[in-house]
Amino acid sequence: MWQRFALIGLLVLAASCSENTPAEPLEKVLSSQNPKIKNVMENLEEHEIQIRYTQIDRRNDSIIFTDYDFQVDENNYFYPASTVKFPAAVAALEKLNAIDSLSINTPFFVEGDSVKTTFGKAISEIFAVSDNAANNRLIEFLGQDDLNKRMQERGVSPIRIAHRLSTDNADDVTTKPLVFYLNDSTISLSQPIINSPIKPLDLNGIQKGKGFIADENYQEGPFNFSLKNYYPITAQNALLKRIIFPEAFPKEQRFNISDHQRDYLLTAMHTLPSDIGYDENEFYDSYVKFFMFGDNTEPMPEHIKIYNKVGYAYGTLTDCAYIQDTKNNVEFMLTATILVNDNHIFNDNTYEYEEIGIPFLAQLGRELYEIELRR
Template structure:
């Protein structure tokens, strides 16, 4: 299969490809300019990739960046769920080589074998009342469900996660813990026993996976800048020193955008680094990345609780509201510890606009972490919304 070398342009600067439009776009808008003037304080990074289609419809990329610093740490929060989903479905694909009956919607049962682990017998939000890898992928990408990610973490396991990340070129990404359950190094190394079954009766297992322990060394990821803030809260007590992120998940904007490239544009990736996914599982991911919560039947999400822009920060972040007409956003966001991240492919088939845009901003003016007093609404969401709007308008007028 032909490898389109010139498509692989996710680089640290845009200087080699012509004038970088980002500095001018940031300067000319007051909302963006206010943040850009304090870019270091906000740990701001932006990666913008233009897409041009040739006569055969093949995509060609040209990337530009603003303050892109792979060595500067940011907490990725839920943004790492996309590579987690891809590696879970790839593991299933590999298992299918010896168990052809395995499907991503196969009923899944998870047991508990150690401290802090929790079992799963049923999932009442699914159509058949059972958990499955496919259902977890949907919940995780549709509304950023943390438990869904944790179950995929248990299915793949820490060792295979790190190997898969390296294999697909995500070399600065480290997935080393579950989310929102207080996972420490000792518990993150242990994964639950689980089984995949032929049907909802759970009478005949197709695949049994025992409890496992990862005894290896975690990759380092970024070594610098892991101490953030001036203080943090722990057990309702204020600790007057920076919060240490050295045992947390890590990634870069380049890796995040590459994870989109892996699933959206597989033909632009070197053959050895391409995902091993069945077409049905790839469609599952693509549909879950762009579908709005109200469009889901299983699970069912009420618009009052999950508006259209619930997990769409670029172009639509902030108060509840619809997406711009005709626009489809394939994305994964992250929000925690004062960090806001959105990693998006934005497309409007009617106007021919399509581009990738990834950004991270830190909004914690008091310097205290874990106090739930972040500047998401006053600074973070308005910035990401406006950044998406400005780049989208620029794309509409740009000569392709």
């Protein structure tokens, strides 16, 4: 127990408006006696938690962010999983905005792929159900180098998107050509993009666990994440702020997307799966919304909108969200990650997502929401 409170005492504040902002909100929540939080906090070393909670205040025409951090450290690695789809969607919109012949509604397919889609549909699928194939099509359009450069130029850093998700060519540094349908009679073929070789990351916790599964066989020793994607809490929060509140940033830190593109993106971020045709029994409202509602399958209240992107793989759960209650005039941001891998074996698909991880994130969101209601 003493370890638990000693670690809570290390809560680090990053307040954008004052260096002396009190630590009470996040500290109070993490001291909760609710077992969904308490059981995790009593085993902090196991769970590699990082949290950033952002209060939002509006004064005249200004937006003021106050960030509260717990164990946020860019040097402590966690696997970002599908959260990397958010920067892919933003970068794709920015690139589209610079090409006169293409738009969000342009039909296309990746050479060798049988699925014809549009950029808008791919973005909707990314946020509604976290579709891997939709994300990979955007990677083929962008290339990893261009994606990373666009993020870094706007102040979304550090970030290193190195690979696609759940596909045989995940690590291929050369993209596949895209076939665009410009009108009923005209098609266009893009050229392959050759990206930089993937260099190993040198970060704390880049090797995890005591063993892993490879080629259906157990391998002794830690699992090496050094060639995987890297997208820490600070960068995730930075991207979310720039998309939700672009006016709070200087022009050079705003993404060059049109109002129509941004509206489309924001709609996709909070749209529920059933709203775009997915079976609501399989893809319930909180299917990819962990904060507040992730631990139940009941319909979400209509007055609460969550603009977010989750990720879960290798036992790591992450959510990056802007939460808005239109009825009670509440808004805040929350980005958090937790590792749930009790047996310390990676890639075995035996993780405590439903038992520990999602309940923790859901309760974290609910308790911070209650603080916001009182605030």
